[in-house]
Amino acid sequence: MQTKPFRIGTRGSPLALAQAHETRSRLMAAHGLPEAMFEIVVLSTKGDRITDRSLALIGGKGLFTEEIEAQLSSGELDFAVHSSKDMPTKLPDGLHLSAFLPREDVRDAFIGRAAKRLLDLPQGATVGSASLRRQALIRRLRPDINVIVFRGQVDTRLAKLAEGQADATLLAYAGLKRLGKLDVPTEILDPVSFPPAPAQGAICIESRTGDAQVNGLLAAIDDRATRAAVTCERGFLATLDGSCRTPIAGYATEEGEHLQFRGMILTPDGSRYHEIETSGPAGNAGQLGEDAGQAIRDKAGADFFESWG
């Protein structure tokens, strides 16, 4: 019987801390363990320190995970809590995603000052977002809109909006909900016309593949449906790119043992896009996503990908 507390790695942003606390609560409930059995260890990542540039410019995926994964691999942490959306598609050797918590709302939230809906923005309005997917999706629907880079934690972005640096911004509804900011969105975007990022809204837990005790502990809180959906979406992403330097959207939903997947790729200016819709057995989630990635790549043709640089 373990007596030393489990060491849980997390970033220090309010959202990351909320996710670590939710994970700890679920583990306490599942195993009847006291809070004292879990120590939350806050680490700073490159993504937290660099907030003035777009993630695409400073290197994309891995920015929010590298420091934490190094401490997992070395044994200083027992497991780490992440936003699945921030996870590179390829993990370091010896680490794996050992649990997924039940998914929050996958949709993007629109937060407007005067205009409350994306399509109600006046001609030439300014929208703040650092996400290439959101930028391209906005331009697909509203080529007249001027998209500016908005980065930083949720409160920073909302403050920039309140100061008038933009007419609107977009954030993951899941993050706002976890922060208790349910009344902040002025519109929840439809996931067909404004599809979410692969793995959006899902908390995952990363641990060492060989750590049977920790993996056993985490297995008790793994949500099968979320795992299947996120595995499918990450398969799609891995086939197409795996960085966050490209406008890729995709989401899977599970009904019974069946996964339904929709994916979209866009040129950064949103002037061209391709969609794919597939379904298959949830047991084959990763392959379903990878096949969808291959199919959309064939459909788009090589010249489409020149726009991704």
Ligand SMILES: NCc1[nH]cc(CCC(=O)O)c1CC(=O)O
């Ligand atoms: N890269 C930032 C990031 N990573 C995960 C979330 C939201 C929470 C989630 O999708 O689980 C966010 C903020 C946002 O997109 O608004």
